[in-house]
Amino acid sequence: MKAGKRITDMAAYTPIEPVNILATRLGIPANQITKLDANENPYGPSPLVRQALAELDSINIYPDPESRVLRSRLSEVYDVPFENILTGSGADELIDLLVRVVVEPGDRVINCVPTFGMYDFDTALNFGVCLNIPRRSNFSLDMKAIEKAVKKEQPGIIFACSPNNPDGRRLTGEETDFLLSLPALIVLDEAYIEFTQQNGDLGVNNSLIRQVTVRDNLIVLRTFSKWAGLAGLRIGFGVFPTWLMDSLWKAKQPYNVNVAASAAACASLQDRDYLADNVSKIQAERSRLYQKLLAIPGITPFPSQSNFILCKVDGKSARDVKTELAAKGVFIRHYENALLRDYIRISVGRPGDTDILIRQLEELL
Numbered sequence: 001m002k003a004g005k006r007i008t009d010m011a012a013y014t015p016i017e018p019v020n021i022l023a024t025r026l027g028i029p030a031n032q033i034t035k036l037d038a039n040e041n042p043y044g045p046s047p048l049v050r051q052a053l054a055e056l057d058s059i060n061i062y063p064d065p066e067s068r069v070l071r072s073r074l075s076e077v078y079d080v081p082f083e084n085i086l087t088g089s090g091a092d093e094l095i096d097l098l099v100r101v102v103v104e105p106g107d108r109v110i111n112c113v114p115t116f117g118m119y120d121f122d123t124a125l126n127f128g129v130c131l132n133i134p135r136r137s138n139f140s141l142d143m144k145a146i147e148k149a150v151k152k153e154q155p156g157i158i159f160a161c162s163p164n165n166p167d168g169r170r171l172t173g174e175e176t177d178f179l180l181s182l183p184a185l186i187v188l189d190e191a192y193i194e195f196t197q198q199n200g201d202l203g204v205n206n207s208l209i210r211q212v213t214v215r216d217n218l219i220v221l222r223t224f225s226k227w228a229g230l231a232g233l234r235i236g237f238g239v240f241p242t243w244l245m246d247s248l249w250k251a252k253q254p255y256n257v258n259v260a261a262s263a264a265a266c267a268s269l270q271d272r273d274y275l276a277d278n279v280s281k282i283q284a285e286r287s288r289l290y291q292k293l294l295a296i297p298g299i300t301p302f303p304s305q306s307n308f309i310l311c312k313v314d315g316k317s318a319r320d321v322k323t324e325l326a327a328k329g330v331f332i333r334h335y336e337n338a339l340l341r342d343y344i345r346i347s348v349g350r351p352g353d354t355d356i357l358i359r360q361l362e363e364l365l
């Protein structure tokens with residue numbers, strides 16, 4: 001007996017390990033780990049989340065399969081119709097669900113690489129074919145190449161991430177207009193939109209979320225993992241065009257969003273000012289980290305509108321930088337792929353995390 005060839009032939013996704021596992025591996029206490037590898041929120045959730053979790057009842061009862069309470073709060077806060085919102089166990093679940101629902105075996109999907117690995121992974125898992133179109137050297141989209149590929153391959157989906165993971169660049173108006181003019185479903189992943197420039201507004205003015213219902217070919221994905229510090233609870237949502245909703249409801253797992261995640265998301269929506277303060281702290285630390293990285297020889301940081309900074313490494317292998325930092329308890333991200341071989345991605349932590357990272361980098365380089 002054996003698993004299907006599609007799975008055995010597929011490259012595995014490399015997930016990030018939790019702090020206690022990293023600490024055990026290194027033989028040091030967990031509180032001595034500086035974890036800057038997964039774009040997590042160093043300030044954690046709102047205190048209202050802890051209270052809501054402590055007061056949870058009905059844990060013995062299955063959650064609402066339609067997440068009605070959370071969806072109605074989301075509808076109020078983001079000013080989008082309740083009927084067009086679907087919640088998921090993280091944005092990750094929604095990416096998989098969407099590909100499963102839209103892509104038939106052999107269908108093409110366009111991916112603007114380098115970018116978040118799950119678009120490629122879920123396309124392969126669901127029998128699609130990912131066409132990887134490289135971005136330009138400043139990580140802008142290669143619009144000509146995308147246009148050509150759309151004409152030739154007629155993709156069902158184009159994934160676009162804004163700000164993009166791993167470089168933190170936000171799509172320009174010209175790029176989004178171009179994408180939306182194409183005859184394909186545009187999946188705009190706004191996982192990090194709350195960290196974009198305008199301080200204090202949680203990305204409201206930069207998001208395209210309200211455009212979904214006036215267009216037929218736009219989906220916007222959001223998550224509570226980053227700005228709201230709920231990565232461990234797995235909760236995200238998407239706003240989808242009306243024509244897709246019935247199929248998504250049909251295909252989704254019935255109880256995909258658990259009661260704790262739902263309650264935590266509702267509590268976060270009630271405490272947006274508190275969470276926006278944490279986002280502002282992260283934005284301020286992003287600027288400080290960027291300046292400090294600029295001063296390190298061999299490191300070239302890219303300007304970021306997100307909660308991480310991508311850096312080109314010269315004069316030393318980027319993989320070695322990651323490995324040597326890890327040996328000292330500082331975890332950052334390096335990717336084993338050709339486009340990013342010479343890069344590292346550093347999540348923005350607290351000021352103390354920046355100080356430890358910079359001290360270790362200065363010793364290494």
Ligand SMILES: Cc1ncc(COP(=O)(O)O)c(C=O)c1O
Pocket residue numbers: 038039089090091092093116161165189191222223224225231234235236
């Ligand atoms: C661009 C992007 N989209 C989606 C996700 C996943 O979000 P979630 O934690 O809600 O599954 C991530 C996580 O790192 C991400 O970087």
